[in-house]
Amino acid sequence: MKQNLSAFVVGLIFAVGLGISGMTQPQKVIGFLDLTAWNPSLIFVMVGAILVHAAVYPLVRRRPSPLLAESFQVPSRREISPSLLAGAFLFGLGWGIGGYCPGPAITSLSSGTYQVLLFVAMMLIGMLVYRKAEPYIPLRK
Amino acid sequence: MEEMFLMPLLGGVLIGLAATLMLFFNGRVMGVSGIINGLLSYSKGDMGWRIAFVLGVLAGGLVLNIANPELFANTTERSMGLIALAGFLVGFGTIMGSGCTSGHGVCGISRFSPRSLMATVTFIVSGIIAATGLNALFL
Numbered sequence: 001m002k003q004n005l006s007a008f009v010v011g012l013i014f015a016v017g018l019g020i021s022g023m024t025q026p027q028k029v030i031g032f033l034d035l036t037a038w039n040p041s042l043i044f045v046m047v048g049a050i051l052v053h054a055a056v057y058p059l060v061r062r063r064p065s066p067l068l069a070e071s072f073q074v075p076s077r078r079e080i081s082p083s084l085l086a087g088a089f090l091f092g093l094g095w096g097i098g099g100y101c102p103g104p105a106i107t108s109l110s111s112g113t114y115q116v117l118l119f120v121a122m123m124l125i126g127m128l129v130y131r132k133a134e135p136y137i138p139l140r141k
Numbered sequence: 142m143e144e145m146f147l148m149p150l151l152g153g154v155l156i157g158l159a160a161t162l163m164l165f166f167n168g169r170v171m172g173v174s175g176i177i178n179g180l181l182s183y184s185k186g187d188m189g190w191r192i193a194f195v196l197g198v199l200a201g202g203l204v205l206n207i208a209n210p211e212l213f214a215n216t217t218e219r220s221m222g223l224i225a226l227a228g229f230l231v232g233f234g235t236i237m238g239s240g241c242t243s244g245h246g247v248c249g250i251s252r253f254s255p256r257s258l259m260a261t262v263t264f265i266v267s268g269i270i271a272a273t274g275l276n277a278l279f280l
Contacts, residue, residue: 003193006162084238091234092263093271122229
């Protein structure tokens with residue numbers, strides 16, 4: 001299916017972008033988040049990405065539909081919820097500890113280092129644990 | 142100078158391009174944690190493009206690794222325990238928080254989503270707390 005091909009190409013470009021940007025080097029990420037030894041370079045990654053995407057986003061949304069799919073499936077919720085904030089906070093802690101977030105972690109799997117393998121394995125476990133625990137967590141999603 | 146500014150910017154531009162193509166072709170948000178969460182749901186008919194995306198990311202990583210393995214160098218010296226904790230927090234937190242740096246930070250902010258803006262500020266703040274705290278403790 002053409003959607004699968006486009007998704008594959010998107011993943012490829014994304015990974016190359018991550019590698020070029022330095023996001024696959026955890027010390028660069030931690031250097032950005034560590035105020036005692038600040039390396040601002042990661043700001044430019046987000047700036048570059050947002051400038052491009054924000055500029056073109058309204059143009060793409062003017063279309064009645066995407067090129068290969070029936071409709072746009074973009075989240076529409078606007079309210080700030082407790083789970084959003086708590087989850088983001090926990091994610092950030094993990095990001096600052098390990099220097100990896102999901103995209104760079106998957107991209108780095110090819111390097112086969114034990115750090116990446118361990119990180120990704122635990123990331124998947126964390127995801128599965130939350131999914132199972134969610135009904136028992138007393139926070140509005 | 143180049144390394145500090147040009148390469149991160151260029152990488153960011155490619156990331157923004159990828160997110161735009163995902164939206165234009167597939168009508169989807171390029172949020173990695175959300176894409177993986179969808180795989181874990183194993184819902185019929187919704188798996189193909191997610192698997193293809195992950196394969197694309199893996200393939201990209203392979204190409205990068207062949208071109209320059211230094212791109213994956215990890216000199217942080219974090220212990221196994223800390224790395225395991227980090228992975229768990231990232232997995233748990235991204236699903237609870239409905240997104241990560243690509244989903245909230247790039248895609249959400251680009252469409253001025255108040256949720257994504259707040260989420261991004263939050264995970265950057267807690268990232269700073271964790272990184273600064275850990276490195277201060279070990280000094």
